[in-house]
Amino acid sequence: MTESPDPILAPVEYTAAPDLPRRARALMIQGTASDVGKSMVVAGLCRAFTRRGLVVRPFKAQNMSNNAAVASDSDLPPGPDGFAPPGEIGRAQAVQARACKVPPSIHMNPVLLKPQTDIGSQVVLRGRVLGNCPARFYHKMRHQLIPAVLDSFRRLAAEADLVLVEGAGSGAEIYLRDSDITNMRFAEAADLPVVILGDIDRGGLMAAIVGSYDLLSESDRSRVVGYLINKFRGDFSLFEPACKIMTERTGWPMLGVLRWFDKADRLPAEDSLALERPAETGGKGLKIAVPHLSRIANFDDLDPLAAEPGVSVVWVHPGHPIPADTDVVVLPGSKATRTDLAVLRRNGWDIDILAHVRHGGRVVGLCAGFQMLGTMVRDPDGIEGAPGETPGLGLLDIETVIGGAKRLVDLDVTDHVSGCRVTGYEMHMGVTSGPGLERPWLSFDHGNGPRPEGAVSADGRVMGSYVHGLFGSDSFRGHWLGQVGAQAAGLDFEARIEAALDALADHCEANLDLDALLALAR
Known part of the structure; x- marks a missing residue:
């Protein structure tokens, strides 16, 4: 991360659309805190209203997450082949796009922050990396991003019947109001009605709702059209007196109660907060251990394995060793490879992994995890932190230099090694070289040969x-499970996600008055 007061970022440039008539109604879902279920509720509403025949689009002005997805459209200039490279958005908005049955677009999440250190992030504007930025500097520059953010919103509002807008964290963090581009300041700029979503499962819901009212200005309060209660379990009649008190204190009506949705784990999580709770998922056969890295990225790579009945995926948290009975260690993606190599060593996981290999165990590295398996990771320009180099685990004869253009590629190819179709994507910075590449794991047909x-x-x-x-x-x-001594259950993973989205939409239909919510949109 650049530590100077004035980091060098690419100019805030974007392609503005001509004035577009606003076709869509819009409704904003803000939360009382992070991880209260905003992303999932918006996804459920997206699918539910799409099934009713509406053209629906999701929108989140700014997302902070290392769980990202490739979006095929781009503000980037065309490359040598004449095609513009794709962009990237938060994984949650890609899932919401899927709920709307449309491809993900950079306009659904125009600003993406990808944390690289405790105080700084990579800033991505409409698919284009502007640079690395300390939080203190980003707070000063956010107002420069508002025109691009509003332009993206207007594009979606011109093509849809309904835009469902997701806030970030809590909308009542009034000390951030002047630099806010995601919550109340954006709601004001786009003239949006706001619904407040609270999570009763974590406790303190009354304080969260009434506290939000007390903190908001009169003009911001007037935008709130009501509140929703999420993750309720038990007899709601016992909580009805609390709702009466909250409505009396705020003047905001209670718009509905979403009961606990037990298929939530079948959809990709927005960020690594979701990994703090479940320690283990899936079956009890093949045991896969995954170190929970500090800058873990795209951890939903493990979801399909966790869904297999014959596989147990265990997330190993800092301070805990990798279990001795592990069959496979998977090193996941990371936004800061060298930083997380240090995390591996600080927790003794490097020793555990090397012992695991000596005793006949298997190791898989995905993206940054692949880089960690090599002999050295170099970052001469300080792309992911302070310039320097860090020895890898030395399990593959490769080394990586962080730098160059970010590679963003959607894949739907045949792997000539296994003979299987492979869908997925690449999203990384860095060039890997070395003799180890002479034994490739995969071989893809891109139309010009493997x-x-x-x-x-x-x-x-x-x-x-x-x-x-x-x-x-x-x-x-x-195929891979067969190689490591396990057996797949014949699971159709994509169908599983679709079924979960439909179940989530059914859940919203059963628990909420969707006609009333649609009437509140404007």
């Missing part, structure tokens, strides 16, 4: 690749 991808050790027990989403491809997942 292209080797990744590397595998001579004994076949250590392997890595830059491809995210590998295990979401059913045939490839089954």
